[in-house]
Every structure is written in structure tokens, then in C-alpha cells.
Amino acid sequence: MNKILQIKDLRVSFDTYAGEVKAVRGISFDIHEGEVLAIVGESGCGKSVTAQTIMKLNPMPPARIAHGDILLGEHDIVRASEKEMMKIRGKEVSMIFQDPMTCLNPTMQVGKQLTEAIRHHQKLSKEEANKEAIRLLETVNIPNAKQRARQYPHEFSGGMRQRVMIAMALSSSPKLLIADEPTTALDVTIQAQIMDLLLEIKQKTNTAIILITHDLGVVASVADRVAVMYAGKIVETGTAKNIFYHPSHPYTRALLKSLPDTDMDRSIRLVSIPGTPPDLLNPPAGCGFASRCSNCMKICQTDLPPEFIIDGGHVAACWLHYENCPAELEGVKN
Amino acid sequence: MVKYVGKRLLYAFLTLLVLVALTFFMMRLLPGDPFLGEKVVPETTLKALNEKYGLDKPMIVQLAMYVKNIFKGDLGLSMYYNRSINDIIAQAFPYSFDLGIRSLIFAAITGILLGVVAAVKRGTKWDTAAMLLAVIGVSVPSFIIGALLQYFLGLKLFELTGIKFFPITGWNTALSKILPSFALSFSSLATVSRLMRTSMLDTLGQDYIKTAKSKGLSQKKIIIKHAVRNAIMPVITVLGPIAASVLTGAFVVENIFSIPGMGKFFVISIQNRDYTMISGITLFYGVFLVAANLIVDLLYGFIDPRVKLVEGKE
Amino acid sequence: MDRIEKGRFEWVGANVSESEGITRPSTSYWRDAMKRLFKNKIAVFCLFAIVLISILAVIIPIVSPYTISEQHLTHTNISMGFKDPVDGHIHLFGTDTLGRDIFTRVWSGARTSLFISFTAVFINVIIGIIYGGISGYIGGMLDNIMMRIIEIINGIPYLIIVILLMMVLPAGVMTMVIAYAAVGWTGMARLVRGQIMALKQQDYVVAAKVMGADTKRIIFKHLIPNTLSIIIVNITLAIPSAIFTEAFLSFIGLGVPLPHASWGTLANDGVKVFQIYPSQLIIPALYISITMLSFNLLGDGLRDAFDPKLRR
Numbered sequence: 007m008n009k010i011l012q013i014k015d016l017r018v019s020f021d022t023y024a025g026e027v028k029a030v031r032g033i034s035f036d037i038h039e040g041e042v043l044a045i046v047g048e049s050g051c052g053k054s055v056t057a058q059t060i061m062k063l064n065p066m067p068p069a070r071i072a073h074g075d076i077l078l079g080e081h082d083i084v085r086a087s088e089k090e091m092m093k094i095r096g097k098e099v100s101m102i103f104q105d106p107m108t109c110l111n112p113t114m115q116v117g118k119q120l121t122e123a124i125r126h127h128q129k130l131s132k133e134e135a136n137k138e139a140i141r142l143l144e145t146v147n148i149p150n151a152k153q154r155a156r157q158y159p160h161e162f163s164g165g166m167r168q169r170v171m172i173a174m175a176l177s178s179s180p181k182l183l184i185a186d187e188p189t190t191a192l193d194v195t196i197q198a199q200i201m202d203l204l205l206e207i208k209q210k211t212n213t214a215i216i217l218i219t220h221d222l223g224v225v226a227s228v229a230d231r232v233a234v235m236y237a238g239k240i241v242e243t244g245t246a247k248n249i250f251y252h253p254s255h256p257y258t259r260a261l262l263k264s265l266p267d268t269d270m271d272r273s274i275r276l277v278s279i280p281g282t283p284p285d286l287l288n289p290p291a292g293c294g295f296a297s298r299c300s301n302c303m304k305i306c307q308t309d310l311p312p313e314f315i316i317d318g319g320h321v322a323a324c325w326l327h328y329e330n331c332p333a334e335l336e337g338v339k340n
Numbered sequence: 341m342v343k344y345v346g347k348r349l350l351y352a353f354l355t356l357l358v359l360v361a362l363t364f365f366m367m368r369l370l371p372g373d374p375f376l377g378e379k380v381v382p383e384t385t386l387k388a389l390n391e392k393y394g395l396d397k398p399m400i401v402q403l404a405m406y407v408k409n410i411f412k413g414d415l416g417l418s419m420y421y422n423r424s425i426n427d428i429i430a431q432a433f434p435y436s437f438d439l440g441i442r443s444l445i446f447a448a449i450t451g452i453l454l455g456v457v458a459a460v461k462r463g464t465k466w467d468t469a470a471m472l473l474a475v476i477g478v479s480v481p482s483f484i485i486g487a488l489l490q491y492f493l494g495l496k497l498f499e500l501t502g503i504k505f506f507p508i509t510g511w512n513t514a515l516s517k518i519l520p521s522f523a524l525s526f527s528s529l530a531t532v533s534r535l536m537r538t539s540m541l542d543t544l545g546q547d548y549i550k551t552a553k554s555k556g557l558s559q560k561k562i563i564i565k566h567a568v569r570n571a572i573m574p575v576i577t578v579l580g581p582i583a584a585s586v587l588t589g590a591f592v593v594e595n596i597f598s599i600p601g602m603g604k605f606f607v608i609s610i611q612n613r614d615y616t617m618i619s620g621i622t623l624f625y626g627v628f629l630v631a632a633n634l635i636v637d638l639l640y641g642f643i644d645p646r647v648k649l650v651e652g653k654e
Numbered sequence: 655m656d657r658i659e660k661g662r663f664e665w666v667g668a669n670v671s672e673s674e675g676i677t678r679p680s681t682s683y684w685r686d687a688m689k690r691l692f693k694n695k696i697a698v699f700c701l702f703a704i705v706l707i708s709i710l711a712v713i714i715p716i717v718s719p720y721t722i723s724e725q726h727l728t729h730t731n732i733s734m735g736f737k738d739p740v741d742g743h744i745h746l747f748g749t750d751t752l753g754r755d756i757f758t759r760v761w762s763g764a765r766t767s768l769f770i771s772f773t774a775v776f777i778n779v780i781i782g783i784i785y786g787g788i789s790g791y792i793g794g795m796l797d798n799i800m801m802r803i804i805e806i807i808n809g810i811p812y813l814i815i816v817i818l819l820m821m822v823l824p825a826g827v828m829t830m831v832i833a834y835a836a837v838g839w840t841g842m843a844r845l846v847r848g849q850i851m852a853l854k855q856q857d858y859v860v861a862a863k864v865m866g867a868d869t870k871r872i873i874f875k876h877l878i879p880n881t882l883s884i885i886i887v888n889i890t891l892a893i894p895s896a897i898f899t900e901a902f903l904s905f906i907g908l909g910v911p912l913p914h915a916s917w918g919t920l921a922n923d924g925v926k927v928f929q930i931y932p933s934q935l936i937i938p939a940l941y942i943s944i945t946m947l948s949f950n951l952l953g954d955g956l957r958d959a960f961d962p963k964l965r966r
Contacts, residue, residue, distance in 0.1 A: 063550055092556045092557070095553065095554055100554060105547060108547040109548055109551045111551075111552070111570065112570065113644065114566070114569075122555065123556075171551070174551070175554075
């Protein structure tokens, strides 16, 4: 399989009023053709920043790529000029956002917003672009596409708008689609429809998808691989199976424990993770999770844990996997 | 949409009614007498004058007469000039309208441009310069700007160069129209540019701008096609009040530049306690501005597709 | 990787209090806002200028050797910085056509203009808070009617209403205050209503209610701090508008009666002669402009300081 995207030791900072906020603190991952990679983590962990940095959508300044490489096919994103980015965005990689209610321009007809994207990357006449827009609306299952194209976004429901966003993102058959919490703002029943649509598209076009979410339920049903982010770092990566059945980082484990389960004994209370994530204005010297981790050791507070290979592609950044770690603590983790 | 238009029309009508009542009662409550200025008028003459202007009839009859005449479009006679107010307005308003519309257009276009530039180049020297200009515009009253322009560009520039760039007074040549229009537009320009900047910054932070960017559109295209159109909406809604401030501002600017417009007549009528003239001009301006507000509101309804829908659903 | 000694793998366990401790110390809203305001050099300078002008407006007319209507008929229209070699009279800003000392008059004018603006805006705020508060708090039909009334008042240019009022009431400083206060409150009322309406629906207020906080607590802990900042900003921006109105009215001949001097009447006197003696217009013009500018810039600074979006 072809590698579509490679990210190496990416660091993104925001220069704010109070100082430098290190939102992403050195993350690396790859994604292959036709693969769904889920990035999970709680709000503020840097997952959306990562996604937007791939397309250089964050306003710079205040955002700044402090270090690292982003290779999208043969394009070097970090060094690409704004002009080159204009050719990459929408064509090589597109994005759909969390809130479909605010992502469409309220004063422009939906069809127009689609043809605008189409004509930017393809040399088509107005009529051809129009036809293409209607075809795209049909592929995302919007009924009466012809009439719908002439309507304004407020005449669409939330789910319908997200379909329009997907149609727009697909208009130039990108190799990579980034979906930043595509279902968070939608009703549960609509969520499933949108996820099914995304999967259907992936199968048809072999587009790779980066799915950003904090909803582990969604991840379990669609993701091939999962990356768990905490405090600007990826703490664990692996296949969906690895993550769900053999979680190897205490944060992943805590996250899974906080998930309600249908066959769970009613008498067991949901487990929450005590404490709050560290302030990324002054990130801690050691592991970001140390202060909330029940397995925390001395070394965790002072040294950043390196990545330990658990099994094949399953990697966790946690000192518990160091060979010198006492056995009784290894016991705790199981 | 029909309901929206109907609601706007109703408000306009109510506003006018309040204005008519206000001017009427104000005028009747005024202390002093227009005929008792500096000169001593014989009792009989005074009585005859009061009769002529209907000031001896009971209040309610006066009100009825007043309303009747207004609906006929007759604003009555000026006590000071002893001329039909309609006549005076017909003669003076074209000047004021010309001055006002020039200022308004200049203020709107320049203000919007400045606001857009300031927002797009946020935090740069452009932004600082545009906003400095705007805050000065809001802080320096038009009569001061007018007088200073007149002094430096009208008088001093002529003394220094010997060439008459800008005439000091009047409203006949194209050059003579520049200084008063600019003086009058400055504060509106400032208001528009500040509002446009805020609105533009707000719009640029919207998600759909990010969507447009993620499509690969250029910054220029995003600003022109997506941002400005949405950011301009709040600016349109203040055009009504801005028209009002331009018209009232014209009172002083016309005086400074000796333009024979309504403002000059208005100030003279205030200084001479010319009741009928004051109420006539007030009403005329009232109708004019209520109409302007109505047009702006309707315009807004047509431009913003969301207004149509909200009303349509009701 | 070098081997790491065993001792460093000693178990510590979670230390939640420490994790809470790492997050930034939460500074109070007001202290934070003030800190931001005082970092803004322009705003601080403007605040200083306003305080200075206000103090001098009180002191200078008292200590000045001249009164505002005292005429020096031998020294009419003299220029700035004049010193009479005979009687030793000093006229810092010169004298006007009637030989009155401009320095004294402009500071006395400051007193009048600032008194009018401060009082008028103060009355506006009170009416606005009461009107907006009732409208927003009770809501429903009453709110609807009250807001329609404001809409109708706003349909008429406020200067026209002020001019009509000025003509009906006897000339004087208080008339000016009343005339401006009669129309100036609508903006404040709308603002207060909007804030209260918005706050009533805010999740945290609902949450506070659900958690059993009583009305008093909600009003003092949530409503007032949130509304107050907006009111303060609005006051700062309403004062220059009142100063402008005073100047405007004086300029068209509806100003404070003699012997009072205000910035507007001084500017009006100045315009008549300024082609020959420009300083007589430029001095009051500068006072008006600098004061309005200071208030506007301070208002902008306060708005930025209070804007929680800038926090972080």
C-alpha cells in the first residue's frame, strides 16, 4: 500500500498573550491509501490542531509550525508556499468540520459553493460545473439535488449540511479526507448515516480518511488504526483491535474504562479520570499524564517516556514497558 | 417577506405619528412668543397675527388643523420669513441633499474599504493607521473639521501658493463641494470603518471561511466572495442612523461653508424662534429619515436570504 | 538505550491535586481585566489625561486671577502667551473679542461641558438599567412593548428631539442635561436588556439555579459582574457623545446661556473670528477633540481588557 501522508516529529505552537502554548509536542504517524486512521483524545489535546496543520488552515500567526515534517505524497507541506497550498487544499486533501451549521456560507447558494470548489481545481464551464455539483449532491444521497442546489444553507438540516460538506470535500477526488469530529454536532441517528456515507465513499474511491473524534464508539466501528493523543503527544497507536483489547497506556485504559458498556453491571459506577490535563503553556518535564496516572513512578515525573513497541504496529509511550520496570508494577497494568 | 415588509411599514407609520404629536405639543408648549422679539408689537397686531396662524383656537382644533394640513403635504407658513415652508424646502433641500448624498456615499465606500483593509491586515501598521484615523474621526466634531479644513486648505493654502485650490464658501463648482462633503462625512466614515473592521474580523473567524480556505481558494477570493458580503450586513443596518447623523451634521457644516441648504434655514429659524419653520423642517426630516430607515430595512431583507426564510416560516 | 537504575521506577501514584496545581492560577476576572488595561499604554495615558482635565477643570477657574466674564477692553483679541508690561496681566491663551481671558474661559468651559456630560450620562445609565432591567427580566409581552417604544424613539434622529426639548425648556445647564438624558438612555436600556436576556439563558446561570443558588446570589455573582463591564465600556463611549451634543447645540445657538462658558459656545465664538484669530477656535477645538479622543481610546482599551476572548 502507498503511504499518502507522513508526519515526522511535528510540533505546533501558538504565540498567545500569555506566552507560547505548545499545542502539539512532537507527533509522528503515517497513513496509507484507503485506510481510516482515528485520532482520539479529549478536547484540547491537540488533535484538531494537528488536522488543521496538515492543510495549514490555522491562522499563522498566532499558530506556528515549530518543528517537523509533513509529507503529503510528494508535497512538502511545511515548506510549501501559500500559492502551492492553494493547489493542494481541496485537491490533494480536503476537510470536513465539526459543526455543519456554521461551515457553509449563509449568504451563498449551496450549489454555488460547490461549483466554486469544482471550478477552482478543474477546468469546467459553468454548466458543466453545475452538472457536476448536482451529481456530487446525488452521490451523498441528497434528494431533489437539482432544486436543492439552488437553496441556501439555512434551508438544510444539520445532517444534510454535513452531506453537502462531504460532497464539497470530494469534489476533486482528494487522496486524503480529514474529518474533524464530523458527527459530534449531529443527532445520534444521523451520526450513523454520516459514518456509513464516509465508509461507502472510502470503499468506492479508496480515499484515506483521518477521523478525529472523542467518541470511542465511532472509532470501534470504522477505524483501521487508532492514535490516542494526550496533552499534545500521541501516547499510543495500534490497530483498533490492539487499542480496544490490549490497551497499553494507562491513559488509553482509563479512557476505555470511562466508556459505558451495555452489558456492564449496573452497580458499577462509570469511572472518570481524576484531575485535569496539564497546561500546555508550561508542559511538564515528564509524561503529560503522570499526575493523573495511578501507576505513576518517579521517572514519569522527570523524563519523557520513549515509544515502546508492544507488538508489531502497536506502540505505547509509557515507562511501564521499560524492561527495568518492577514486575509488581507491570502487574498493576494488567 | 410580506409580513416583514408590513411590520416595517407599521413601525415607520407609528414613528411618524409620534413625531407629529411631539412637534405639535412642543411647539405649543414653547415659552415666549414669536412675535415678541425685540420689537414692541401693538395689541391688535398681535391678535391679528395669532388669528392668522390659528394660535387663538383651542388646542384640539389646532391639532386637527395641523394634522390635516400635514396630510395634505402643507407645512404652513414660516413666521419669520413669511413664506410657505414648502417653498423654502423646495429651494433649499436640493443643496442639502446633494451635500448629504455625496458625504454618505464617500463615507460608506471609504469606510468599508478602510475597515476591510484594517481587518485583513490586523495588527499591522495598516490596521493601526486606519483605526487611528477612525478614532480621530469619531472624536473630532464635524464643525471643527470643517473650520480647520476651511482655514488650512481654503485660506492658508491659497495664501501660500497663490492658487485657489478650494473656495472657502459656496456650493457651485465641483471644487467647492469637496471640503464640506469631506468635513461632513468624516465621522460617518469613521463609524463605518470601525464597524466594518469588527464585523470583518468576526466573519473571518467563522467556520465557513475555513471551509472556503480548505477548498483551496485564494485569500483574495475568500475576502471578496465570502467575507465582505457577510461582513457588510451589520454595516447596512446602520446606514439609516448614519444618514440621520449626516443630515443633522449638515446643520453646522452648511453654516460654516455658507451653503444655502436646509441647515442654514434651520439654524436661523431656531435663533429666531420660528415655530412653524422648526416643526416643518423637523417633520420633513423625520419623514425623510423614516423613509431612509425603511428602505435600509427592506434592502437588508432582500440581501440577507435568512430574513426571507424566517419570515416565510412564520 | 542505557539501562536506567531501578530506583527511579519507584511507584508514586496519581497526584491529582498536583495536576490541578499545574494549571494556571486563576486570577479573578476584574484583576485580570485591570492588569490588561494597565498594560495598554494608550488607555492608561488617556485615563490619566481625563483625570487631569477633570481636576484642572475644577481648580483653574477657582485660582485664576480673572473671572470668565471679566473684560480687558484694552487687550482684545490678543494672541497666546501675552504679558502686559504695564499691569503685569498674563493671558496664557490670549483674550477674545470682548477682551476676556481665554485660558480661564476654556477651563471654566471644561467644567460646564464635563458636568453636563457626566451628569447626563449618569442619568442615562440609571434610566437605562432600570428600563432594560425590567424589560429583560420580566420579558414576554411587556418586554415586547417596551422594546417597540425604544424602536420608535430611535426612529427619530436624537438631535432633533434634543433640539425640540431645548426650545421648550428654559435655557440653562440643567436643561442641557435633561434634553440629552431624555434620549440618550435607549442605547443603554437595549444593552442591559440584551445582557440580561442572554444571561438568563446561559448554561451556567441555569446550572447555578439547578444547584440551588438563590436569586440574590445569581444576581451578584453572575449578572452584575458580567453586565457591569459592558456598562462601564458603554459609559466611557457615551461621554464623548454627550460632549459632542453639548458642543453641537451650543454651536447652533442653543447652548448654555451667558455668563456660562462651555466648549461649544467657545468654539462658536471662535468660528466667527477664526480666519483672523485662528487660535480662538483651535484652542476649544483641541480641548473638545482631546477629551473625546481620550474617552474613545479609553473605551476601546476597556473593551479589549474586558473581552474574555482575549484571556489566555
